[in-house]
Amino acid sequence: MPRTHPWEVSDELWVQVHPLIPPAPSHAKGGRPRMPDRQAIAAIVYVLRTGLQWNALPRELRASSTVHDRFQEWEQESLFRALWQAGL
Structure with a gap:
């Protein structure tokens, strides 16, 4: 069954x-x-996996500006480095 x-x-x-x-x-x-x-994190991973532009994010994932703001916040907090170091 395909994922919806x-x-x-x-x-x-x-x-x-x-x-x-x-x-x-x-x-x-x-x-x-x-x-x-x-x-x-789901919306950010979706953008990163698909290469989608932030402003093309499906609306059901929330406003693209909200998701991008969280991405920038977590980037400044080095979350993505921690994920990489954890091997995720």
Whole structure:
């Protein structure tokens, strides 16, 4: 059976990735709820695997600007280096 959502992150991958994700910054002043980390990593992996442009991201994965902002945040926190070093 073909996958209907190729961007979904498997439970096995999530178990390995989740401990490496840096803590979310404080939003003490309020604002919109933060996009779940699992959804963000799924969207980022989808873009990186397909070579898709950020602005062509399927809307069901959230706004491309939100996903790109999280990518930049995690890049500054060296998440992707940690994933690489962990062999993921």
